[in-house]
Amino acid sequence: xxxxxxxxxxxxxxxxxxxxxxxxxxxxxxxxxxxxxxxxxxxxxxxxxxxxxxxxxxxxxxxxxxxxxxxxxxxxxxxxxxxxxxxxxxxxxxxxxxxxxxxxxxxxxxxxxxxxxxxxxxxxxxxxxxxxxxxxxxxxxxxxxxxxxxxxxxxxxxxxxxxxxxxxxxxxxxxxxxxxxxxxxxxxxxxxxxxxxxxxxxxxxxxxxxxxxxxxxxxxxxxxxxxxxxxxxxxxxxxxxxxxxxxxxxxxxxxxxxxxxxxxxxxxxxxxxxxxxxxxxxxxxxxxxxxxxxxxxxxxxxxxxxxxxxxxxxxxxxxxxxxxxxxxxxxxxxxxxxxxxxxxxxxxxxxxxxxxxxxxxxxxxxxxxxxxxxxxxxxxxxxxxxxxxxxxxxxxxxxxxxxxxxxxxxxxxxxxxxxxxxxxxxxxxxxxxxxxxxxxxxxxxxxxxxxxxxxxxxxxxxxxxxxxxxxxxxxxxxxxxxxxxxxxxxxxxxxxxxxxxxxxxxxxxxxxxxxxxxxxxxxxxxxxxxxxxxxxxxxxxxxxxxxxxxxxxxxxxxxxxxxxxxxxxxxxxxxxxxxxxxxxxxxxxxxxxxxxxxxxxxxxxxxxxxxxxxxxxxxxxxxxxxxxxxxxxxxxxxxxxxxxxxxxxxxxxxxxxxxxxxxxxxxxxxxxxxxxxxxxxxxxxxxxxxxxxxxxxxxxxxxxxxxxxxxxxxxxxxxxxxxxxxxxxxxxxxxxxxxxxxxxxxxxxxxxxxxxxxxxxxxxxxxxxxxxxxxxxxxxxxxxxxxxxxxxxxxx
Amino acid sequence: xxxxxxxxxxxxxxxxxxxxxxxxxxxxxxxxxxxxxxxxxxxxxxxxxxxxxxxxxxxxxxxxxxxxxxxxxxxxxxxxxxxxxxxxxxxxxxxxxxxxxxxxxxxxxxxxxxxxxxxxxxxxx
Numbered sequence: 029x030x031x032x033x034x035x036x037x038x039x040x041x042x043x044x045x046x047x048x049x050x051x052x053x054x055x056x057x058x059x060x061x062x063x064x065x066x067x068x069x070x071x072x073x074x075x076x077x078x079x080x081x082x083x084x085x086x087x088x089x090x091x092x093x094x095x096x097x098x099x100x101x102x103x104x105x106x107x108x109x110x111x112x113x114x115x116x117x118x119x120x121x122x123x124x125x126x127x128x129x130x131x132x133x134x135x136x137x138x139x140x141x142x143x144x145x146x147x148x149x150x151x152x153x154x155x156x157x158x159x160x161x162x163x164x165x166x167x168x169x170x171x172x173x174x175x176x177x178x179x180x181x182x183x184x185x186x187x188x189x190x191x192x193x194x195x196x197x198x199x200x201x202x203x204x205x206x207x208x209x210x211x212x213x214x215x216x217x218x219x220x221x222x223x224x225x226x227x228x229x230x231x232x233x234x235x236x237x238x239x240x241x242x243x244x245x246x247x248x249x250x251x252x253x254x255x256x257x258x259x260x261x262x263x264x265x266x267x268x269x270x271x272x273x274x275x276x277x278x279x280x281x282x283x284x285x286x287x288x289x290x291x292x293x294x295x296x297x298x299x300x301x302x303x304x305x306x307x308x309x310x311x312x313x314x315x316x317x318x319x320x321x322x323x324x325x326x327x328x329x330x331x332x333x334x335x336x337x338x339x340x341x342x343x344x345x346x347x348x349x350x351x352x353x354x355x356x357x358x359x360x361x362x363x364x365x366x367x368x369x370x371x372x373x374x375x376x377x378x379x380x381x382x383x384x385x386x387x388x389x390x391x392x393x394x395x396x397x398x399x400x401x402x403x404x405x406x407x408x409x410x411x412x413x414x415x416x417x418x419x420x421x422x423x424x425x426x427x428x429x430x431x432x433x434x435x436x437x438x439x440x441x442x443x444x445x446x447x448x449x450x451x452x453x454x455x456x457x458x459x460x461x462x463x464x465x466x467x468x469x470x471x472x473x474x475x476x477x478x479x480x481x482x483x484x485x486x487x488x489x490x491x492x493x494x495x496x497x498x499x500x501x502x503x504x505x506x507x508x509x510x511x512x513x514x515x516x517x518x519x520x521x522x523x524x525x526x527x528x529x530x531x532x533x534x535x536x537x538x539x540x541x542x543x544x545x546x547x548x549x550x551x552x553x554x555x556x557x558x559x560x561x562x563x564x565x566x567x568x569x570x571x572x573x574x575x576x577x578x579x580x581x582x583x584x585x586x587x588x589x590x591x592x593x594x595x596x597x598x599x600x601x602x603x604x605x606x607x608x609x610x611x612x613x614x615x616x617x618x619x620x621x622x623x624x625x626x627x628x629x630x631x632x633x634x635x636x637x638x639x640x641x642x643x644x645x646x647x648x649x650x651x652x653x654x655x656x657x658x659x660x661x662x663x664x665x666x667x668x669x670x671x672x673x674x675x676x677x678x679x680x681x682x683x684x685x686x687x688x689x690x691x692x693x694x695x696x697x698x699x700x701x702x703x704x705x706x707x708x709x710x711x712x713x714x715x716x717x718x719x720x721x722x723x724x725x726x727x728x729x730x731x732x733x734x735x736x737x738x739x740x741x742x743x744x745x746x747x748x749x750x751x752x753x754x755x756x757x758x759x760x761x762x763x764x765x766x767x768x769x770x771x772x773x774x775x776x777x778x779x780x781x782x783x784x785x786x787x788x789x790x791x792x793x794x795x796x797x798x799x800x801x802x803x804x805x806x807x808x809x810x811x812x813x814x815x816x817x818x819x820x821x822x823x824x
Numbered sequence: 825x826x827x828x829x830x831x832x833x834x835x836x837x838x839x840x841x842x843x844x845x846x847x848x849x850x851x852x853x854x855x856x857x858x859x860x861x862x863x864x865x866x867x868x869x870x871x872x873x874x875x876x877x878x879x880x881x882x883x884x885x886x887x888x889x890x891x892x893x894x895x896x897x898x899x900x901x902x903x904x905x906x907x908x909x910x911x912x913x914x915x916x917x918x919x920x921x922x923x924x925x926x927x928x929x930x931x932x933x934x935x936x937x938x939x940x941x942x943x944x945x946x947x948x949x
Binding site: 824 | 852853854855859861862863864866867868869870877881895896897898901902903904905906908910912913914915917927928929947949
């Protein structure tokens with residue numbers, strides 16, 4: 029898998045650089061070894077787990093030699109030799125010899141019916157044996173042993189797992205979780221012998237008959253499966269004189285001590301570590317391909333791994349240092365009767381390990397926080413309740429992906445059920461969220477089910493699933509650069525247009541795609557106001573047309589009503605426009621304005637002219653509304669003039685463009701009738717001044733805004749709100765709402781920039797004022813004739 | 825398309841018109857290339873309904889029925905990149921060449937022959 033994965037990565041970046049020949053000792057092409065357990069369990073077939081069939085090799089002009097074991101490397105002549113005498117010369121050689129299962133050195137291991145569990149042949153042998161025999165013994169209660177035992181049980185055998193340690197999976201689980209796991213597996217009919225050492229395997233007519241333990245006890249065994257560990261396969265490398273310890277020693281570019289020879293996968297030892305899980309192999313493959321392609325900017329620096337057990341109906345997750353130790357803290361939730369156990373291990377304010385049993389919904393999230401090395405001090409009291417608590421895990425709140433039935437809907441936008449996703453993962457060999465999105469569309473629209481899709485992915489492919497690191501997540505498939513890297517380059521290199529970015533950062537596509545172009549356009553404009561070049565063709569239709577497209581291709585128009593205040597003259601003009609242009613629907617919006625729906629594109633400039641009101645920007649990633657309550661001018665409870673505060677804020681901030689839409693509200697007393705608690709910036713008047721809240725959201729996932737500061741004057745409200753919004757404009761990722769921005773950078777960081785450092789706050793405030801100065805009303809510009817062409821229809 | 829080729833095709837159309845008098849397709853002038861923004865589109869009203877005429881970064885032009893095979897969204901309003909357009913309603917990616925949706929989506933918008941002749945765009949209907 030690691031070898032062919034490297035080729036796939038190589039072909040992505042340098043398809044024609046090498047003539048490639050692949051030698052494999054097995055009679056099969058490349059298959060997904062991780063899914064052997066479901067094959068053994070009878071849930072899928074061998075055919076389902078083929079990753080690259082023979083056709084793939086043909087299509088990519090790769091010569092494939094199956095069933096040919098390479099036995100010698102002549103490094104001086106740069107040639108390899110196979111068992112049957114085939115020779116091949118090389119410029120670069122890639123070793124992906126994997127690992128061998130360890131056989132215990134006890135009498136009887138050479139009997140028929142004693143095997144390890146590594147490949148398709150082992151799996152076939154076990155399936156055949158299960159049809160013929162009754163008693164199976166699995167030696168080794170680790171991940172692989174338990175998966176083998178479960179598979180054999182499902183195939184109808186009586187299975188006993190023999191384990192040397194005091195509890196199961198001791199390398200991944202603490203005792204509490206292991207005991208819960210053992211109980212669940214016992215309920216499935218498995219038997220366990222812990223703290224038990226195997227002394228010998230007893231045979232009869234050359235076939236295994238029983239296993240004898242230290243102390244003399246014997247149990248019947250027609251099939252013995254050894255799953256006590258793996259050892260990197262270094263035989264070939266060693267015979268060629270390459271430096272090997274436990275594995276073939278490689279550097280950060282996956283080169284062995286002979287720089288023409290690379291090695292990836294389970295056969296290598298990197299910085300003293302050898303890996304038996306699949307996620308690290310993929311990272312190695314990427315780095316190796318990068319180096320083979322002579323790009324040479326990528327380094328492998330080791331992996332933190334996570335584990336999931338692929339036993340249907342059992343949710344188990346483990347990552348990092350779960351045992352804790354000195355100066356580590358543990359947060360533990362243990363519901364023995366409910367079958368849930370969660371442990372998070374923290375050190376210096378960061379997650380260093382986690383064990384989850386029964387409810388693994390947040391495994392992917394914890395793992396991401398762990399790998400990102402993010403300081404979680406401020407999330408600490410919410411960590412145990414999961415990301416669900418912070419949004420992003422499906423709006424119906426399912427949190428047990430493994431227990432969902434195949435018919436249950438996961439993605440409500442695209443109508444995708446769990447079964448469809450699972451099938452696509454298995455059939456197409458998908459490993460990443462992006463791949464699942466590409467093939468199934470699940471979670472590709474509003475994204476609220478992303479967490480759930482990640483869980484399904486994790487529970488289907490197990491440890492092979494690698495959550496994308498947010499810090500390094502590429503903007504889109506056109507590039508490997510992350511949002512932060514792109515923003516940094518724009519800032520430092522003063523990139524003023526999309527073509528400059530695409531060329532400086534070496535985009536893979538000539539003019540980007542529909543995902544990255546709107547982001548890049550926003551980034552250049554927000555970083556270099558009045559200097560950068562706007563590209564209307566890189567904006568979503570609404571921002572190009574300055575109205576909201578509707579399902580039938582007509583548009584809606586929402587004029588701005590400052591703070592939700594209007595008057596007879598405005599209402600009369602609106603009424604006249606509705607009559608004159610036969611506007612079918614007039615609706616009051618949630619943001620205290622009026623929406624005119626069903627307007628033809630060609631009528632838009634005339635509608636705007638006749639309305640003679642400012643653009644409401646309901647179509648833009650920009651300041652939308654400032655919702656207000658009546659406030660102290662009329663309300664008997666009001667303690668502050670919220671209406672005028674709202675109008676002032678709106679007039680100061682309108683035309684502000686942002687990574688996503690921005691909504692504000694101002695309430696005149698703590699009764700909070702303007703619903704400031706679910707706004708990007710929410711202001712609440714109290715007797716002695718104003719409270720400012722940030723990061724609220726009433727959308728896909730309701731999020732309550734967090735308290736930022738209390739100030740005394742209206743000027744301060746404007747300064748602090750402006751500074752916060754400018755920080756968001758400068759550092760937010762495109763399409764990231766304020767709630768997610770704050771979750772990513774931390775409220776403490778926001779406070780450091782906006783509250784504690786007066787100079788920083790002033791600078792942010794002034795930057796925003798500079799950006800907005802002279803910014804025109806887009807409707808007025810278009811009434812005056814700008815972009816007239818796009819509103820004109822051609823005819824033939 | 826080369827000038828000669830276009831001339832020949834118009835010629836053929838005219839001949840067939842005369843020969844059997846049936847309603848057959850012919851080339852129509854649309855606008856000049858510069859009337860369409862780079863990586864943009866214009867809508868053309870025709871007896872066949874609305875047609876979107878696209879221009880990409882290499883100044884190639886493409887003509888598709890202005891209806892996404894998904895839910896009828898106006899493709900002319902989408903973001904054009906490479907040789908594709910993303911529908912403005914739900915983001916389906918459509919190949920400009922043949923009007924077909926990119927996997928995993930399925931369906932095609934009808935495509936029409938279109939060519940540039942001395943900076944002028946012609947559409948065959």
